[in-house]
Amino acid sequence: MxxxxxxxxxxxxxxxxxxxxxxxxxxxxxxxxxxxxxxxxxxxxxxxxxxxxxxxxxxxxxxxxxxxxxxxxxxxxxxxxxxxxxxxxxxxxxxxxxxxxxxxxxxxxxxFNEYCDKYEAFSDYFEAEGSVRLHQAVVEHDDNNDLTTAKVKSLLHRDVVTVRCDTAIQEVAQIMTDEHVSSVLVVDPNKPISDDPEEDDGQVVGIVTDKDIRAKVVANGLTLDIAVNAVMSEQLIFLDANAYVFEAVQAMLKDNLHHLPVLHKKKPIGVISLSDILRYESQSSLLLVRGILAQQSVEDLTHYAKQLNNVFVRMVNEDANSHMIGTAMAVIGRTFKQRLLAMAEESLGPPPIPYCFIALGSMARDEQLIVTDQDNAMILDDRFDEAKHGQYFQNLADFVCDGLAQCGYAYCSGEIMASFKKWRLTRSQWRAIFMSWIEEPKPQALLNSSIFFDLDGVWGRIKWADELKSFVATQGRANKRFLANMAANARNRTPPLGFFKGFVLEHDGEHKRSMNLKRRGTAPLSDVIRVHALAVGSRKQNSFERLEDIIEAKLLPEGKAQDLRDALEYIAMIRIRHQAWQIEQGEQPDNSIDPNLLSPFEQRNLKEAFAILEKAQSFLKFRYQTNNGLN
Structure with missing residues (x-):
């Protein structure tokens, strides 16, 4: 040279x-x-x-x-x-x-493209940059190509590459080289296919990437004849081929993934990577969420959180729907929690026993907006000993909850936070308390159920949260008295409609001459949908996804579930656009709106949405009857 x-x-x-x-x-x-x-x-x-x-x-x-x-x-x-x-x-x-x-x-x-294909470390660098960008912006909405209509299967351009779980790593590496792929799925031919429709994993038991071989085999000096199942990643997140591209983006954001196996009828048909998503953005929009994970201190996170209002407004102005906005804001909230938990463990040292930090309420449902507080709790290993471990988890919970408050996630006025000892329970204790709420549905138990039964694992042993969700789905569906009481509780918050279908407004206080679209709109709709979801044993958390299970179960008269979907979307978008408008006007966003700010067209549609909620609450009384009534 x-x-x-x-x-x-x-x-x-x-x-x-x-x-x-x-x-x-x-x-x-x-x-x-x-x-x-x-x-x-x-x-x-x-x-x-x-x-x-x-x-x-x-x-x-x-x-x-x-x-x-x-x-x-x-x-x-x-x-x-x-x-x-x-x-x-x-x-x-x-x-x-x-x-x-x-x-x-x-x-x-x-x-550039040649080196990305040939050298994984080179491509990983730019994919990681793309991952940061998935934490650095929001929806880039392209009117010509909508993420809500494109399917994941459109990203697959080659057949899936699989290896048996007993294949030697050297052979796996050779297969990956010959096939020009950066990952392969690992299958176990002897694994029986589950009959549970919730377990669409077929015979796939893991995934191995170039990075796994480099980090787990070469870096640790392992022999190349070691079986692939010794180094594969077993905690897989799968996506159905008919899922939408924006759902793939959500999954990658939520679980910090670079590879996502795609299934069709329980059989793997391909793997999409972060680079596939980035390339697809050339044809459509992409959900981008701020790069919280790059921050190095609580002070950095606090400063970074000031951008959330702009992120929210931009999504609204780019015509994202309520599902996409709710998911994006929930992902942001989870990521703040994850970063704070990582910082807490760095400061306090590794946890003395395993645990799972869980999100509750709107964050767990992927329905979080800009006006929100923090609802969270903790699942502890059954070996938990208060004398030995209590102070560590108190310090960790305080660190996270205080950090969230500094980042704009207000302390829960109902004290439903992991910083309160009563919401740090062992796995066995959570099952027992959930069972007590179901078997003895007293008013406080029903209130707790409406919050805690929407849960999602954020950090640690995520599987424990999934186990609780499955437990609730099984036990709740089987208890008719509990469902009847939950249905009665879901009728407590009525829509703001008068006898002649005019809006009923607040008469005094800070929000005089307005109506609260969360308390009197989206929240009671979520309550109604939750009851039906429990009745059909749905394990979904998001209200729109729960409606899909409800429709499939044919629980409601034809068309009624779609009415609920339309009502929820419309009220949510009125609420969302109002909050965005308040931010743009330099005001503190809230959930209360003066209907006079709406056009006649919007007022008519909002009244119709409230009417659907009113009828849905009436149907609850008919559908879930019990002789015992509310305790």
Whole structure:
């Protein structure tokens, strides 16, 4: 190589991801790099322009900007930009301007794609960047291609690659090389296929990626004849082929996944990766959530949380529906919890016994909005000893709940938080208390059931939360008296409609001449749907997904479940748009709205939605009868 090319190679190998490239690949890259120079103040890339190169800053500094002109990032020597455009539709995603005289190395897209395919460490770097972006923005809504209509199976472009669980790692690596894939599914031919429709895993028992082989085998000096089941990842999240792309995005966000197996009738048909999602964004929109996991302190998180209002408003302005907005906000909330829990364990040391931190209420249902408090609890291992372990978990819970409060998630006025000892229970204790609520449905037990029966594992032994959900689904469905009492409880919060179908407004207080769309609208609708979901044994948490199970079970008269779906969506969107409008006006968002702010068309539809809720509550009394009544 020439002296100049040697100098380029030496510079690149000082920065990720080039420092992981083999020497011959690095040298080839150095020989094919183009050099460009930009004076201070010069535009390098404009939003929406075609892009053909990855840019590496050799000297100088640049700034990148969002499409609205807001500063996105500032980079100096070693910084990289342009990768998002290359991974999507080869259109610039962030405009870039030189703020100093700047020298850049330009790597052509063909080499970039080739190296992403050949070197996993190189591709992982940019996929990780994409993962951060999945935590750094929100919906980029494209009116021409809606994530709510595109199916996951449209992302599959090759047959699935599988290996037996007893296959040697060396053979697995050879198969992956021959098939040009970065992951394979591991199957156990001797595993019986479950009859449970909730367990669509068939014979798939794990997944192995290039990263697993590098980190678990090579880095630990294991022999290459070790069976693949010794290093595979067993905690798999599956997606049905008919699921929507935005559901894949949700799953990847929620569980921090880079690979997602896709099933059809319990059989694996492919694996989609984060890069598949990013490439698909060139044809459709993508749910992007702020990069909370990159923050290093509670103070950083607190500062970062100030962006939530803008995230929420942007989703609303880009016409995301209530399901997508609720899911995005719930994912953000979970991620705050996960980061705080990681920080807590870093500060306090590893937990003395296993535990599971759970989210409750709207976060668990993926129906969280910008106005919310924190509802959470903790499941502890049955070996829990208050004298030995109590102080650790008290400190951990206080750290998380106080951190959430600093980030804008208000303390629960009902004290349903893990920081209260009564909501840190062992696995056996949770089962016992859930059973007591079901068998003795007194008023407080019913109130607790309406909160705690919407639960989702956030951190630790997530499976324990799933076990509780299954327990509730089984026990609740079998107890008619409990269902009748839950149904009676779900009729307590009535919609704000008068005898002549006019709006009933608050007469005094801070929200005089308004109506609370959560307390009198979405919350009682969720209560109604929860009762029906319990009756059919649904294990779903989200109200829209519960309605799918209710429809499948034919529990309601034809068309009534769809009416509930429409009513929930309409009231939720009125509530969401009102909160976004308040934020834009510089006001504190809330759940109360003056109907005079709505157009006549909106008022008519809102009254119709409330009427559907009213009829649904009346149907509860007819559908769930008991001679015992409410205790």
């Amino acid at each position: 020439q002296v100049e090319q040697i100098e380029i190679a030496q510079f690149l190998e000082s920065y990720a991801p080039f420092d992981d490239l083999p020497e011959d690949a690095l040298n080839y890259l150095a020989q094919h790099i183009e050099v460009a120079y930009f004076r201070a103040g010069t535009k390098i890339l404009g939003y929406g322009e075609d892009i053909q190169d990855l840019y590496v800053i050799r000297s100088g500094a640049v700034e990148s900007y969002r499409r609205n002109g807001d500063l996105y990032n500032r980079m100096e020597a070693g910084g990289i930009f342009g990768e998002m455009g290359l991974m999507m539709n080869r259109k610039v995603r962030f405009a870039v301007t030189a703020i100093e005289d700047t020298l850049v190395y330009c790597i052509h897209v063909d080499i």
